[in-house]
Amino acid sequence: MENKKELHTWLDKFNLTHPLVIAGPCSAETEEQVMAVANELKGSDVSVFRAGIWKPRTRPGGFEGIGVVGLPWLQRVKKETGMLVATEVATAEHVKLALEHDIDVLWIGARTTVNPFAVQEIADVLQNTDKIVLLKNPVNPDLSLWLGGLERLHNAGIKKLGVIHRGFSTYDKTKYRNNPEWQIAIDLQNKFPDLPIICDPSHIAGRRDMIEEVSQQALDLNYDGLMIETHCTPDEAWSDAAQQVTPDRLKQMFVDLRVRKETDSADDYSSRLSKFRTQIDEFDGKLLEILAKRMKVADQIGALKKEKNVAILQNNRWNEILGRMILDGESKGLSEEFVLKIFKAIHQESINHQEKVYKE
Ligand code: PEP
Ligand code: MN
Numbered sequence: 001m002e003n004k005k006e007l008h009t010w011l012d013k014f015n016l017t018h019p020l021v022i023a024g025p026c027s028a029e030t031e032e033q034v035m036a037v038a039n040e041l042k043g044s045d046v047s048v049f050r051a052g053i054w055k056p057r058t059r060p061g062g063f064e065g066i067g068v069v070g071l072p073w074l075q076r077v078k079k080e081t082g083m084l085v086a087t088e089v090a091t092a093e094h095v096k097l098a099l100e101h102d103i104d105v106l107w108i109g110a111r112t113t114v115n116p117f118a119v120q121e122i123a124d125v126l127q128n129t130d131k132i133v134l135l136k137n138p139v140n141p142d143l144s145l146w147l148g149g150l151e152r153l154h155n156a157g158i159k160k161l162g163v164i165h166r167g168f169s170t171y172d173k174t175k176y177r178n179n180p181e182w183q184i185a186i187d188l189q190n191k192f193p194d195l196p197i198i199c200d201p202s203h204i205a206g207r208r209d210m211i212e213e214v215s216q217q218a219l220d221l222n223y224d225g226l227m228i229e230t231h232c233t234p235d236e237a238w239s240d241a242a243q244q245v246t247p248d249r250l251k252q253m254f255v256d257l258r259v260r261k262e263t264d265s266a267d268d269y270s271s272r273l274s275k276f277r278t279q280i281d282e283f284d285g286k287l288l289e290i291l292a293k294r295m296k297v298a299d300q301i302g303a304l305k306k307e308k309n310v311a312i313l314q315n316n317r318w319n320e321i322l323g324r325m326i327l328d329g330e331s332k333g334l335s336e337e338f339v340l341k342i343f344k345a346i347h348q349e350s351i352n353h354q355e356k357v358y359k360e
Pocket of ligand 2: 027239240
């Protein structure tokens with residue numbers, strides 16, 4: 001994106017509170033259900049009311065959204081509660097209908113972000129809109145696809161752009177419905193520090209008892225807002241029942257969650273922080289030095305294996321190292337997941353080094 005300066009945060013301009021809270025049901029079901037949630041949220045920290053009207057479902061047969069009849073319900077929410085209203089759009093037709101009904105915030109869902117044709121089609125009808133447009137991350141952990149979607153929307157002259165981090169699909173079961181892969185969102189934040197980033201802990205967690213924990217993690221990472229699915233009788237919700245919280249639970253979370261400051265100007269904060277950072281820099285330097293030394297040994301092993309015409313990959317040895325490191329790591333307070341990731345990467349680099357020796 002060539003002109004990132006234009007992607008200024010619109011939170012202040014729009015007079016929205018920090019962190020921005022978007023809440024409301026996964027789906028609009030009936031006018032009564034929508035109004036019941038909205039009335040409970042009125043006057044709370046929620047400044048944007050969400051409800052899905054068109055629902056992309058993985059399998060046919062699920063509730064696919066109430067459709068256009070739900071849009072006047074959102075207009076009523078806006079009129080009677082003063083909250084802005086938000087819904088998901090997945091086609092040009094959805095956008096036209098949402099704009100006709102003066103929906104304030106349009107978000108593009110994870111299943112749409114993966115499809116450049118669909119995002120372009122949406123960008124084309126949104127051309128120069130002053131509505132807030134939020135792009136969810138694609139379902140797959142692919143930063144460039146997320147960035148590409150953003151670029152399409154930016155090129156369409158949309159100024160109030162933001163992103164929603166809702167986690168990524170994995171084949172392996174994790175404790176999350178959608179693995180957060182925080183690093184991907186951090187990379188995006190680093191690229192565009194002024195771009196508002198909102199966390200959707202509901203779709204990351206997939207279960208209501210983990211929503212607060214994920215929300216706090218997002219606030220610790222200085223996210224600009226949260227989108228939390230809220231329903232008066234969550235267990236009876238027509239979609240995403242397990243991950244919706246009641247308005248009361250949501251309000252309690254606002255009391256419990258800790259919003260972090262971006263920084264602190266007090267001298268003791270900066271001097272203490274810089275001491276810690278110096279330590280971190282020193283350790284990072286040492287880590288690199290040790291890794292480089294380890295790879296030099298790998299080169300020597302490569303030369304020996306080559307001389308004896310032995311295969312590079314020795315599974316027994318590798319499994320033995322991994323098992324030992326996991327145990328060792330645990331005793332030092334390092335998680336198995338982390339130790340596995342690190343050592344798999346180190347092992348791969350060792351193989352690369354040895355392969356290079358083989359080719360010489
Ligand atoms: C939603 O917000 O209800 C939704 C369908 O989200 P996602 O696109 O993240 O799956
Ligand atoms: Mn949902």
